[in-house]
Amino acid sequence: MLTGRHLIEPNDLSVNEINEICSLAEQIIVDPLSFQDVCRGKILAALFFEPSTRTRLSFEAAMLRLGGSVEGFADSSSSSTTKGETLADTIRVISSYADIIAMRNPKEGAALLASQYSYCPVINAGDGGHFHPTQTLTDLLTIRQLSGGFENHVVGMCGDLKFGRTVHSLVQALSRYPNNKFIFISPQELQMPDYIVKNVLEPAKISYRVVERLEDAISELDILYMTRVQKERFFNEQDYIRLKDSYILNNEKMKMAKKNMIVLHPLPRVNEIAPEVDNDPRAAYFRQVKYGMYVRMALIAKLTGSL
Amino acid sequence: MLNVDTIKNGLVIDHICAGYGPKIFQWLGLDKAKFSSALIMNVSSKKSGRKDIIKIDNIINIDYSVLGFIDTNITVNIIKDEKIINKIKMQLPDKVENVVKCKNPRCITTTEHYVPQVFRLVDKNEALYRCEYCDSLYKAGKIIELMERVHNE
Numbered sequence: 493m494l495t496g497r498h499l500i501e502p503n504d505l506s507v508n509e510i511n512e513i514c515s516l517a518e519q520i521i522v523d524p525l526s527f528q529d530v531c532r533g534k535i536l537a538a539l540f541f542e543p544s545t546r547t548r549l550s551f552e553a554a555m556l557r558l559g560g561s562v563e564g565f566a567d568s569s570s571s572s573t574t575k576g577e578t579l580a581d582t583i584r585v586i587s588s589y590a591d592i593i594a595m596r597n598p599k600e601g602a603a604l605l606a607s608q609y610s611y612c613p614v615i616n617a618g619d620g621g622h623f624h625p626t627q628t629l630t631d632l633l634t635i636r637q638l639s640g641g642f643e644n645h646v647v648g649m650c651g652d653l654k655f656g657r658t659v660h661s662l663v664q665a666l667s668r669y670p671n672n673k674f675i676f677i678s679p680q681e682l683q684m685p686d687y688i689v690k691n692v693l694e695p696a697k698i699s700y701r702v703v704e705r706l707e708d709a710i711s712e713l714d715i716l717y718m719t720r721v722q723k724e725r726f727f728n729e730q731d732y733i734r735l736k737d738s739y740i741l742n743n744e745k746m747k748m749a750k751k752n753m754i755v756l757h758p759l760p761r762v763n764e765i766a767p768e769v770d771n772d773p774r775a776a777y778f779r780q781v782k783y784g785m786y787v788r789m790a791l792i793a794k795l796t797g798s799l
Numbered sequence: 800m801l802n803v804d805t806i807k808n809g810l811v812i813d814h815i816c817a818g819y820g821p822k823i824f825q826w827l828g829l830d831k832a833k834f835s836s837a838l839i840m841n842v843s844s845k846k847s848g849r850k851d852i853i854k855i856d857n858i859i860n861i862d863y864s865v866l867g868f869i870d871t872n873i874t875v876n877i878i879k880d881e882k883i884i885n886k887i888k889m890q891l892p893d894k895v896e897n898v899v900k901c902k903n904p905r906c907i908t909t910t911e912h913y914v915p916q917v918f919r920l921v922d923k924n925e926a927l928y929r930c931e932y933c934d935s936l937y938k939a940g941k942i943i944e945l946m947e948r949v950h951n952e
Binding site: 578579580597598599600601602604605619620621622 | 903905906907908909910911913914930931932933934
């Protein structure tokens with residue numbers, strides 16, 4: 493039962509609940525007009541204590557397409573916290589007006605705190621470098637739509653695997669399904685943290701490999717998840733110069749990939765995917781954005797008890 | 800060895816890791832207590848080389864979970880009529896609240912000060928605790944910056 497629940501971290505949802513949300517999202521994709529009134533009369537409060545235009549607009553579009561309304565703010569300067577109000581009080585007040593809250597806050601654990609004081613469901617739209625569960629749902633729906641399900645994939649994660657919360661959450665999410673394998677493609681400085689290996693992969697006996705260059709793995713992949721590698725994350729410039737091109741996806745590397753591989757990226761992209769790849773049918777990152785809106789529609793509809 | 804009077808009815812907190820005694824003494828509020836207590840530091844110990852001991856001339860209620868969080872080697876002897884009637888060995892508690900503060904500057908508890916500082920045991924073998932809010936991990940026994948305790952008694 494998802495009605496009235498909060499979504500703070502991806503693991504708040506069972507495998508069955510993820511299926512339930514993705515199935516509803518797929519129904520919405522097929523026939524969006526049938527869902528255009530399911531949240532009529534309901535209000536989403538989009539509380540963005542730090543700017544994130546993409547995520548905020550995705551939530552707002554999701555609620556509007558369900559027939560609901562939206563209130564909120566796009567950065568903390570227009571919230572009462574600038575007057576010294578506690579987050580708990582802000583949430584108590586706003587949850588008295590709204591039917592559901594989507595909140596982004598730069599502090600880790602802010603969403604959990606909000607959920608403890610809210611009178612309505614809270615969706616974590618990102619709490620610092622901590623959790624961003626609707627990005628994980630977006631990734632999962634994209635994989636289910638374009639790769640036929642959550643099982644039996646060879647998944648390549650490329651780029652900054654150390655600080656990229658989206659890759660950590662996706663590894664955790666896909667580790668709950670049978671027969672997925674991972675190839676982690678990153679410079680040594682930005683490798684997948686030990687706790688993912690120790691707490692997620694090893695207990696589930698999931699096979700993984702670590703490589704330094706995308707060229708060494710791309711031909712094996714069913715899914716390639718790209719992230720941005722920032723120069724300042726490297727310990728020295730020599731390594732950056734030596735490796736930087738390995739983490740840029742271009743048509744030359746795409747030639748080595750399987751015909752049905754899909755390329756995902758949480759966006760914003762900077763230069764890690766060359767624009768020439770955008771026209772490749774395997775480039776799925778802009779379709780991923782749209783799936784993000786559909787999965788948020790399904791989530792809002794479920795948590796508000798509208799369906 | 801330094802001699803401190805035996806106590807008739809009270810507690811002896813023994814096997815405290817050398818150097819931790821003053822923090823525990825303060826955390827228990829013994830510096831402000833109306834009864835006698837003694838903090839003995841750097842006592843030689845067969846087990847650990849050096850240890851601290853606290854003797855309290857009163858049977859007071861102690862949150863044993865806090866002592867277990869600080870150091871599972873600590874023992875508390877309950878003394879009645881100058882005899883040890885009970886010897887309590889500390890264990891890692893499942894949860895500690897408002898004992899230590901999360902040090903992650905990005906944790907919500909650093910700005911929302913009314914939030915209780917809750918840490919839960921996630922790995923007994925490694926004695927690892929996780930901040931309930933930001934998930935930062937801390938090894939029990941390694942953190943001795945105890946929060947100031949509010950004394951109601």
